[in-house]
Amino acid sequence: MNAIQMLLNDPVVWGSLLGIATVISLLAYYVWLFLTNIKNAVPPQE
Numbered sequence: 001m002n003a004i005q006m007l008l009n010d011p012v013v014w015g016s017l018l019g020i021a022t023v024i025s026l027l028a029y030y031v032w033l034f035l036t037n038i039k040n041a042v043p044p045q046e
Contacts, residue, residue, distance in 0.1 A: 007013050
């Protein structure tokens with residue numbers, strides 16, 4: 001339990017987890033945006 005307690009008290013670990021969470025949330029948003037735009041696409045008019 002000492003190693004886990006040490007990791008939970010380390011600000012570098014929290015910063016890394018926050019950065020990873022931010023990247024994953026941006027990735028999920030852009031996947032959702034891409035799929036939504038494909039679903040609602042209007043065929044080109046000639």
